[in-house]
Amino acid sequence: MKKNILLFGLFMISISFTSMKNFADKTAYIHKVVVDVDESLLERMLKKDKNGAISYNRKNEVSFGEETDFENFSIDEVTSILKDFAETIGTIKGLQKVTAAGAKEVNLNNMFGNIVSNVSGKTKMQNFPNVELKKVKEVADEYYTIKMEFISVNPATLNKNYIANTLSFKVKTKITSTDKKGNILWENEEELKDFSSAFNNSDLPFNSEAEFFSITREPRLFNEFSNEPIGDYNSLSLEDIENCMKFALTHILSN
Numbered sequence: 001m002k003k004n005i006l007l008f009g010l011f012m013i014s015i016s017f018t019s020m021k022n023f024a025d026k027t028a029y030i031h032k033v034v035v036d037v038d039e040s041l042l043e044r045m046l047k048k049d050k051n052g053a054i055s056y057n058r059k060n061e062v063s064f065g066e067e068t069d070f071e072n073f074s075i076d077e078v079t080s081i082l083k084d085f086a087e088t089i090g091t092i093k094g095l096q097k098v099t100a101a102g103a104k105e106v107n108l109n110n111m112f113g114n115i116v117s118n119v120s121g122k123t124k125m126q127n128f129p130n131v132e133l134k135k136v137k138e139v140a141d142e143y144y145t146i147k148m149e150f151i152s153v154n155p156a157t158l159n160k161n162y163i164a165n166t167l168s169f170k171v172k173t174k175i176t177s178t179d180k181k182g183n184i185l186w187e188n189e190e191e192l193k194d195f196s197s198a199f200n201n202s203d204l205p206f207n208s209e210a211e212f213f214s215i216t217r218e219p220r221l222f223n224e225f226s227n228e229p230i231g232d233y234n235s236l237s238l239e240d241i242e243n244c245m246k247f248a249l250t251h252i253l254s255n
Contacts, residue, residue: 028089028177029140030082030100031133034147035125037241040154041169042070042123044232046221060225064232070123071238078103078127081242085249089144092253099138101129122149125241133182142185145176148245150236153212167234168212171195173248188252198243 045065047055054062073081082100090098104127133143152169170193177185193213196206206213219229220237236244 025096026141027097027099027139028093028095028142028144029136029138030085030089030098030144030146031129031131031136031138032145032147033082033085033100033128034130034145035128035150035241035245036122036148037125037150037236038122038152038154038169039068039070040121040152041150041167041236041241042232043235043237045069045071046231054221054224054230056223056225060223062223062230072126073128073238073242075103075105075127077238077242081245082129084246085146088246088249089253092250095142099140101131101136103127104129133178133180136180139180141179142177143180145174145178146249147174147176148172148248150241150244151212166214167217167236168210168214169236170212171244171248173252175249175252188255190252190255192248192251195244195247198247199240 044067047063047065049055056062079102082103086098086100089095136143149172150169151172152167154167154169170191172189172191174187174189176187179185193211194206194208195213195215199215217234219231219233221231221233222228223230
């Protein structure tokens with residue numbers, strides 16, 4: 001009897017180990033990442049020279065790009081974000097390997113698509129992969145689509161001057177995992193409004209009863225000649241947006 005129980009126990013352990021091994025051997029591929037940001041949250045683009053330094057005119061004044069030009073992630077920055085996304089998904093989901101489609105330069109079609117976004121008061125962050133599942137050649141067990149929308153009720157950003165005020169927003173995040181045929185394996189969607197851990201202690205604390213997360217904004221850039229604040233600092237910096245994206249991804253995967 002004891003021998004049979006021991007054999008049964010070993011059999012169950014073997015099945016459990018095999019199941020865990022099969023799960024750990026699974027792979028995933030991120031083929032689409034869509035990040036829409038309300039324009040009131042975006043930082044307007046300063047004109048810069050060929051070396052990336054802020055341009056000053058003869059009066060030591062800086063100038064902005066067009067009214068609808070906003071700071072955007074570079075190819076290298078998007079590549080880094082995708083790498084972090086892949087590592088986060090692999091760690092939390094216990095996957096052996098997670099890769100992502102490459103960052104891609106903006107093409108004419110993407111530009112026209114962004115004009116539509118501008119009309120609706122939001123801008124699609126460029127250079128993120130947006131590959132249709134049927135065109136994906138990589139073989140994986142799961143295929144990920146990640147969508148994030150930064151929502152705000154702030155006034156428009158155009159021609160803003162610095163006033164010590166607050167910036168309010170929330171992020172609607174949806175992660176969908178499918179097989180190669182497009183069948184949904186699992187899907188998580190949530191509207192997040194607590195990003196206190198993504199900002200400095202000097203920013204406003206999180207209010208759980210508020211509809212949006214609110215933070216104070218301080219100047220980030222100063223004129224090198226007059227030391228006066230410059231730039232559209234009543235906005236989220238690219239670093240702010242990246243930190244919020246990573247926080248949202250980790251949160252929704254862990255819940």
